[in-house]
Amino acid sequence: MPYDFTPIPKWGVQLTSRQRMLIAGPCSAETEEQLLATARALPKEQIAFLRAGVWKPRTRPGTFEGAGEAAFDWLVHAKAETGLPFAVEVANAKHVEVALAHGVDAIWIGARTTVTPFAVQEIADAIHGVDIPVFVKNPVNPDLELWIGAIERIAQAGVKRVAAILRGCSGIASGKYRNAPAWNLAIELKRRLPSLPCLCDPSHIAGDASFVQEIAQQALNLDFQGLMIETHIDPSAALSDSKQQLTPEQLRMLMQKLVLRDQTSENLEGQLKLDELRLAIDQLDTTLLTTLAHRMRISREIGDLKRDNSITVLQTSRWEKVLAKAIEHGKQLGLGEDFVTDIFNRIHLESIAQQQ
Ligand code: PEP
Ligand code: MN
DSSP, rough: OEEEEESSOOOOOSOOTTEOOOOOOOOOOOOOHHHHHHHHOGGGGGEEEEEESSSSSSTTTSOOOGGGGGGGHHHHHHHEEEEEEEEEEEEEHHHHHHHTTTOOOOEEHHHHHTTTTHHHHHHHHHHHTOOOEEEOOOOOOHHHHHHHHHHHHHHHOOSEEEEEEEEEBBOOTTTTSSBBBBHHHHHHHHSSTSSOOOOOHHHHHHSHHHHHHHHHHHHHHOOSSEEEEEBBBGGGGGSSSSSOOBHHHHHHHHHOOOOOOOOOOHHHHHHHHHHHHHHHHHHHHHHHHHHHHHHHHHHHHHHHHHHTOOOOOOOOHHHHHHHHHHHHHHTTOOOHHHHHHHHHHHHHHHHHHOOO
């Protein structure tokens, strides 16, 4: 199905299932030439906002911290020439004031700022009464409450167009990526705030240009409503996040390869098969619940026996044996160790609670 990255941001439920929002541009605005060359080469018709970091929150000192206020002249110039509205990252009230004074079209709050309620509140107060979109990236740590709290602070300032951006989490196992994608965090966010548009930033998850495509596709498979992709005219010369940026040409190729999915299919046969498999899953879920309830009834009986015979509820060695057996059995059935361990630990906790 052909993609339809809409150039005009539409929000919440108004985003039709086939439209996705694309934000692209360099990690940082470095020079006027770099910014203009990048903006000119982008597929403008499909881009909602040109992104560029003006103040860069760097984890370590001594690296490029952004061109600062001077970069706004370049952004305004790029907009005049290409028609692309622009978005920058803000981390405090002063940034908001300067960005607004230069006619910024949208702002985003970075992962290192979302973790700090004081900073987010300061931004919310500074944006109060201004009708531009605000994108809130997830905090660097996988803390959903902090993310939701930041979104609430911005929404409470009267901002109508708020959206979330999943950019992954650091400090936890991330496999081959720079940041763990933390899909669960966004899935839970969508469950809690169903009408909030949620985009994905595959660049900061990836940390490497070669992984951006697969992460972007996964995000679309999970029904994310847009992508923010770092794009630089010459990534190898970039002053920040050099490894993960795409060239405008690579961005075009990525968009051509992306497959957009829908909530349902017009292919009747495929849809029928899907319905059939879902029915099977629903039935298995009922069996799982019935089995769990049965298991807990027996746990309560065991609890009574232990009480009557003064035996401790918790017996670590017995539990270790049960868990080891389950992991082994799970492996034979093709179930991963982490999955079986998580489920059985949860069952064990409930079983202890029931025995008390
Ligand atoms: C960025 O977008 O360049 C950036 C610094 O992102 P994050 O806040 O996700 O690290
Ligand atoms: Mn970056």
